[in-house]
Amino acid sequence: MTDTTTAAGVTLEGYLAPVADEIEAHDLPVEGTLPPGLTGRYFRNGPNPRPGESTRHWFTGHGMLHGIRLDRGRAEWYRNRWVRTKALQGIPMIGADGTFDRSVGVANTHVVEHAGRIMALVESSFPTVVTPDLDTVGPCDFDGRLTTAMTAHPKTDPITGDLHFFGYGVMPPLVTYHRVSAAGELVTSAEIEVPGPTMMHDFAITDRHAVFLDLPMTFSFERLATGMPYGFDESYGARIGVMPLATPGVVTWYDVEPGYVFHVGNAHTDASGKVVVDGARYSPADTVAMWDDLGTDPSGLAADAAATGAARYHRWVLDPATGRATETPLDDRAVEFPTVDDALVGRDARYRYAVSQERGRAAIVKIDIAAGTVTEHSLGTGSVAGEAVFVPSAAADRAEDDGWLLTITTTRDGAASNLLVLDATDVTAAPVATVTLPRGVPAGFHGSWIDDAALTGEEN
DSSP, X not given: OXXXXXXXXXXEOGGGOOOOSOOEEESOOEXXXXXXXXXXXXXXXXXXXXXXXXXXXXXXXXXXXXXXXXETTEEEEEEEEEOOOTTXXXXXXXXXXXXXXXXXXXXXXXXXXXXXXXXXXXTXXXXXXEOTTSOEEEEOOTTTTOOSOOOSOOEEOTTTOOEEEEEEOSSXXXXXXXXXXXXSOEEEXXXXXXXXXXXXXXXXXXXXEEEEEEOSEEEOHHHHTTXXXXXXOGGGOOEEEEEETTSTTOOEEEEOOSOEEEEEEEEEEOTTSOEEEEEEEEOXXXXXXXXXXXXXXXXXXXHOTTOTTOOEEEEEEEETTTTEEEEEEOOOSOOEEEEOOGGGTTSOOSEEEEEEEXXXXXXXXXXXXXXXXXXXXXXXXXXXXXXXXXXXXXXXXXXXXXXXXXXXXXXXXXXXXXXXXXXXXXXXXXXXXXXXXXXXXXXXXXXXXXXXXHHHSSOO
C-alpha cells in the first residue's frame, strides 16, 4: 500500500494509509488450524478518508469496517465497507444555526453488538446500525429516547445483559449516563455534573457502580478552527467519579493525579466496598507528547525510539471510607488498548490483554494482575498490532484465560495484513492460526468478536 493522505497537520502513510476501495474475498488462506469454536465474525473499525479527501486529524476520517467471517475452521470471507453515514454523504453535523445533529457522525471508533443490533460507534454522535454483512442500516436513537451522543466504549454487564454508556458534549448537559436493557430498550438517562467540557473517551462499570473519568483534556472553540478541539489543560484538575447504579446521577468524586486515560481495562468493587479501576494512563508530559504526535505524525507513536507519548498500566483504588484515591503503577512498558474477558466486565478479573508499541517493536501483552507479571507475543519491528480481543472457549469449567486472542497485524509499509489467533493461556507461543487477508488493513481503533449465537439466538 503506497497511497498517502496528506492534509493540514496530519500525514497518513504506510500502515496508517487509508485504502481507496471496498473489496471482498472468500476462502482465505490459513496457516495453522483455526479452532472450530471460533464461528462468527471479527469486526474492526477505524478512520479511513475517501480518496482525495483531506483530514485534519487521524481521529476524524470516515469509519470503515473490516470484517472476517470464521466458520468451523474456515476463514470464509473478508470484506471492508465504509459506514454509510450522513457525514459520508457530506451532511454537516453543525447546522447553520449552530445546533448539533447527533444523527450525523463518522462512526469510526468501535463496533459492538447488543440485543442482536450491531452498532458502529463514535463518541460525538448516535450509533449507526450495520448488518452482519457490513451494510449500513442507519442511525439509531433508541426510538427517540437518546438525545445525546453515545460513547464508543459502552459496557455490557455480563449478568444482567444491560448496556451502560454515557454521552458527552460541549453544551449542557455536558455528560449524561444511559442504560439500555438486555432487550435493547433505553430505560434510564441521568445528567452527570462536571465543571466544564472535556473529552471523556471511556468509563467503567462494576456490579453496582458506573465510574467516570473527568480528566484535563478540555474543549475550546479556538482549537476547533484548526482541527481537534481538545487539548491538555492541567489546571482543570483530574478526578474519578463513582455513581451507584441504583441512584443514577449521584456521583462521588475522587481527586487523582493529572494525566489522561483513553482506555480503561476493567473495574470492580472489592469486599470492603472500595472501587478498583485500572487502565492505560498517560502522564502529563506523555499526554502532551502523544497529542502532538496524533495531530501531526501519528506513526511516531509506534516508532519513537524513546517511547515518549506512551501510556503505562495503572491502578486506582477509590475508598468511600476516606474519600481518597490510591494510585499505583503496575508496569513500565508502553501499552494501549487494554481488553478483558467480556464475561468479567465489572468483576474482579485476573488478566488484561494489551498492545505494546515501544522503540519500534510491537507486541501483544498479557498482564497478570494477581501475579504482577507480564508476558508477551512479540511481532518484532516489521509489523504493528491492533487491539487484541479475547474470545472464550466453550468449556463449561474453563479457566479465565481459556480462549483466544484475535488481532489484525499490518506490516509497517501497509502492504499486507493478517488476522492473528493466539492462545490466550500462552501468548508467548506461536500463533494458533494466521489468516492471510487480501489487502493491507490500515491501523484502526477497536473491534469485537460477534459469535453466531448472538445474532441467531442459537448455536450453529
